[in-house]
Amino acid sequence: MKTNATDPAFDRQLAEAAAIAAVMRQRREAQARRGRLLKHAFLIAASCVMLYPLFWLLSASVKPENEIFTSLSLWPTVFQFDNYTKGWNALPMSFSVFYINSAIVTGLSVIGNLLSCSFAAYAFARLRFNGRNFFFALMMLTLMIPYHVVLIPQYVEFLKLGWVNTYLPLIVPKFLASDVFFVFLMIQFFRQLPRELDEAAEIDGCSPFKIYWRIILPLSLPAMGTAAIFSFIWIWEDFLGPLIYLNDIKTFTVPLALRLFVDSQGESAFGQMFAMSVTSLVPVIIFFVLFQKLIIRGIATTGMK
Amino acid sequence: MRRFITRNAPGYTFLLPWLIGFFLLTLGPILASLYLSFTKYDMVSAPRWVGWDNYVYMFTRDRRFWKALHVTFSYVALAVPARLIMALAVAMILDKGLRSISLYRAIFYLPSLLGSSIAIAILWRQLFAKDGAVNAVLSFVGIDGPSWITDPNTSLYTLVVLAMWQFGSPMLIFLAGLRSIPKDLYEAAEIDGTPAWRQFTRITLPLLAPVIFFNLVLQTIDAFKTFSSVFIISHGNGAPADSLLFYTVYLFNEAFSFFRMGYASALAWVLLVIIAVFTGLAFLSSKYWVHYENERD
The missing domain is CATH 1.20.5 (Single alpha-helices involved in coiled-coils or other helix-helix interfaces)
Known part of the structure; x- marks a missing residue:
């Protein structure tokens, strides 16, 4: 064989x-x-x-006026950086004012969002109380409601309070968890944290507030970070709210100032208008570069915009 | 009773900010808006009850209302599928066979993050102007492009292109969905010699159905609500020739340019019903084409 x-x-x-x-x-x-x-x-x-x-x-934004529409090249023949300095002061108020205004509105709104949304999320995700499921369903329903339906009565309400032309209509709702989306995002995250943590803390005599502040929040930094970044970007870019509530140029945020630029100077000073547009995108791009991973993971897991 | 209070107090304390907001900023205004929609209200004198007049006028005599519906529905019908197809195609290219995709992913997502800003709307108006960059590129291949933004026949397409440019977030969601499809399904199909197209229709599409459904609902609602970019591009009033009269822009004008608050509230309620119907239809239809993994056994 x-x-x-x-x-x-x-x-x-x-x-x-x-x-x-x-x-x-x-x-x-x-x-x-x-x-x-x-x-x-x-x-x-x-x-x-x-x-x-x-x-x-x-x-x-750095091209001379006559070159913007005539030359296809992305590389300007001369760099005209004074588009930025001239544009900065082209409106009756300097853009410094608008940036400070935007920073105030955005900063306070982000703080409000984080506090109020994490409060509601903590209640829904970790505490037991009668009517929890009912209110949770209600909250999910409000996710679907277009802003335009509440817009007019809200405007009437704020007008009667004398809040028009102040930042209150833009900021106060953020302290009342009006961006339900972030509540939803935080609930998802809080639910993943082990229950034993709360129980152990409770046995040790921790109050619910202490549990929230000392245990849940420190463990939820990624979720809080994602919420902070997205609220920053959305509020920074928000146009409809400021458009309705702010009429006095002294109170304008950057998007409103850009719109004013288009209407008053747009056809004569393209280079300056583009320069100011670029500056308005810079904070968003910086945030994106710094927090890219958090942003991308945030969208993939929750389906945010 | 005391036990009831001690048991519920912490929950409601933490819920309080949201509860106040819910009643004062959502439920109250929704009901007020419903009431206002049956009145004539100019913010100067008190609202006057007019019954169904606003709605009757809207559906029978208001030609701009129908124009706004037409523009908005055309936009939704064009922009949503275009954006989702882009998103899925790019996600599929990124999903297989490439090791380092994070840079591409970031580049493709960036426009979505910037897209709703006023700066981009300003840019878009110039890109598609008669002497803008798009026509400059077209003239290379001998095409004399129209004045995209100011020509009523083409203006809507510039916004559809803007929507397509921002396919980033559905792309990321599709990518996450594609990752969760078991790879051995494709390997088995490969061994059986199944052609790529059939792998797509028989494996990818059915297993991705829940994600497609999710994206479809989200993007449709989002498209109905498009506002700031249109507002800037159309000079705030739907120009040229009402070809960019998006529903939201019309509503805004009725409310805050003409102070017809009653009529605008009626418009808002119709929008709410439209969005509710679309979402409802999507959910009803979903049981015929969306099958969830854990339901099958």
């Missing part, structure tokens, strides 16, 4: 098969490599298309 190992014909067959397999593997690898290369080429091209408008904006 012959063993396979000593059969020359079989050896040859084996060698051939191995050679064919090697060729196939090489071919497959080459194909995969070609596929990857093709994908990278496509993705790089797509990235250029995606970023082109932003680069166009950046380049237009």
Whole structure:
């Protein structure tokens, strides 16, 4: 009885098969490599298309007025940086005022959002009380309601309170957990924390507030961070609220100032208008670069905008 | 009784800010808005009850209302599928075979983060102007482009393109969904020689259905609410020739330019009903095409 190992014909067959397999593997690898290369080429091209408008904006902001629409090149012949300094002072008030206003509104709103939303989320996620499920369902329903339905009565309400032309209509609702979305986000996170923590603390005589402040909040920094970043960006970019409640130029936030720029100077000072547009995007882009991971994970897990 | 209070007090204490907000900023205003929608109210004199007049006028005589509906529905019908298809296509390219995708992911997401800002709306108006960058590129291939923004026939498409540019967040959600599809399904299909297209229709689409559904509902509601970019691009009033008269812009004008608060409230309620109907339809239809993993056994 012959063993396979000593059969020359079989050896040859084996060698051939191995050679064919090697060729196939090489071919497959080459194909995969070609596929990857093709994908990278496509993705790089797509990235250029995606970023082109932003680069166009950046380049237009340092171009001389007569070059913005006549030259296709993204690289200006001369860098006209005084678009920024002139634009900064082109409106009756300097943009410093608008930035301070925006910073006040945004800063206070973010604090309000974090406090009030985490309060509500703590109640829903960790405390037991009668009517919890009912109120939870109500809260989820309000997620669906378009802002426009409450807009007019809210305006009438705030007008009667004498709050128009102040920041109160923009800030106070944030302290009353009006951005239900963040409550939802925090509930999701709080629920993942082990219950034993609360129970142990309760046995040790911790009050619910202490549990919230000393245990839940410190453990929820990622969720709080995500909420803080998104509320910062949304409130910074918010236009409808300021548009309705702020009429006095002294109180304008940056988006309102930009709109004023379009209406009053837009057709004569494109370069300056673009320069101010760029400055308004800078805080958002800085936040994005710094907190990219939190932002992307936040959207993937909750489906935020 | 005391036990009832001690048991419930902490919960309601923590809920208090939201409860106040719910009653004063949501429930109260919704009911007030419903009441106002049956009145004539100009903010100077007290609201005057007019019964169904606002609604009758809206549906029978207000041509701008129908125009606004037409513009908004056209936008939703074009922008939502376009954005979702972009998002899914890019997510699928990013999902397979590439190791370092975080840079691409960040680049593709960036426009979504900036997209609703006024700066981008200003930029968009210039990009699509007669002498803007888009026409400059088109003239390279010999096309003499129209004045996209000021031509009523093309103005809506500039906003659809703006929506497509911002496919970032559904893309991220699709990516997370694609990651959760078991890879051995594709390996098995590969061994059976199933062509790529059938792998897509038989494995990817059905297993991704819940995520598609989620994105569809979210993006549709979002599209109905589009406001600030349109407001800037259309000079605040739906120009040119009402071709950008989005529902929200019309509502804003009725309320805050003409102070027809009663009529605007009626418009708001119709919007609420439209969004509720769409969401309801999506949920009702979902049982025919969305199957959740854990339901099957």
